[in-house]
Amino acid sequence: MGRYVSGVTTIFLARHGETDWNxxxxxxxxxxxxxxxxxxxxxxxxxxQLRSTRFDAVYSSDLxxxxxxxxxxxxxxEVPVTADPGLREIDVGSWSGLTxxxxxERFPNGDRPDGETRDQHRxxxxxxxxxxxxxxxxxxILIVTHGGTMRALRGQVSDGPAHPIxxxxxxxxxxxxxxxxxxxx
Numbered sequence: 001m002g003r004y005v006s007g008v009t010t011i012f013l014a015r016h017g018e019t020d021w022n023x024x025x026x027x028x029x030x031x032x033x034x035x036x037x038x039x040x041x042x043x044x045x046x047x048x049q050l051r052s053t054r055f056d057a058v059y060s061s062d063l064x065x066x067x068x069x070x071x072x073x074x075x076x077x078e079v080p081v082t083a084d085p086g087l088r089e090i091d092v093g094s095w096s097g098l099t100x101x102x103x104x105e106r107f108p109n110g111d112r113p114d115g116e117t118r119d120q121h122r123x124x125x126x127x128x129x130x131x132x133x134x135x136x137x138x139x140x141i142l143i144v145t146h147g148g149t150m151r152a153l154r155g156q157v158s159d160g161p162a163h164p165i166x167x168x169x170x171x172x173x174x175x176x177x178x179x180x181x182x183x184x185x
Contacts, residue, residue, distance in 0.1 A: 009133040009175035010140045010183075012053070014073065015147050016066040017042040018167045025099050028065075028146075029092030029115065035068050042168040043072035050170075055079050056139035059132055061087040061146060069168070070144035081144075086128030089146035090121040122152040126180070129153060133175035158182045 017039030021028050035043065046069070055077050060070035062083040070081045093115025095103060103110070116124070129143065147165045154171060157180045165171070172183035 007138055007176070009136055009138060011129065011133060011173045011175060011180075012050070012055075012140075012142045012170055013150050013153065013173060014046060014069070014142060014144045014170045015150055015165050015167055016061075016063075016069040016144060017046075017072075019065050021097070022167065026097050027092045027095045027099075027103070029089055029096045030063065031096045032063050033065060035065050039065065039069070039167065040072065043069040046168040046170070047073045047076055050142070051076050054140055055142045057136050058082070058142045058144070059084055059087065060144040061085070061089070061149070063088055063146075066144045066146060070142070073142065073144065084128060084132070086124055086131075087143060087145045087149060090118065090148045090152075091115040118152070121148070122156060125149045125152055126156050129173075130175065130180060133180070134178075137175075153180070156180065 017035045019028065019033040019039055020036050021033045050073060055074070058070055058074040058079045058081045060066045060081050060083055062085045067081065067083050074081050093112055095112055095115065098106065132141065132143065150165050150171060153173065157173060174181050174183055
């Protein structure tokens, strides 16, 4: 997966494995539910899928669903995982733990009274990934994070549609000429 490009930071973004809240359709945001058994199995499958992909560094959100996924994926590479709160999912505030039906009942206008806006979230994660990419210039890194974070980053660098990203799904970005870009070819 991915090819090495000299002078370019290659970034593999991976979504964490499944949690019970994913199954129940609950908004997680900054809540910290653990991986479930399927989520750990997904992480082991991702580790096997990426076994032959060299990583110079591995980063993850500090939320345990992402951090545990990163530890499982990084283990065969013997690369330590650096947790970074800047890689967290969007802070959904009062929506945390609620299902769509509960949201409709408690917040009938669909507005979130607190937490981060999408623009705040996008700016935070973009700045974090650029900071990491500059620190790891010319290297290959794995970042394990969240679906909303990955969609925000992909939307920042590409005009393509922001399709949902499955648990343990991976996208590749490059950092070149002091900016994030989609992976080429």
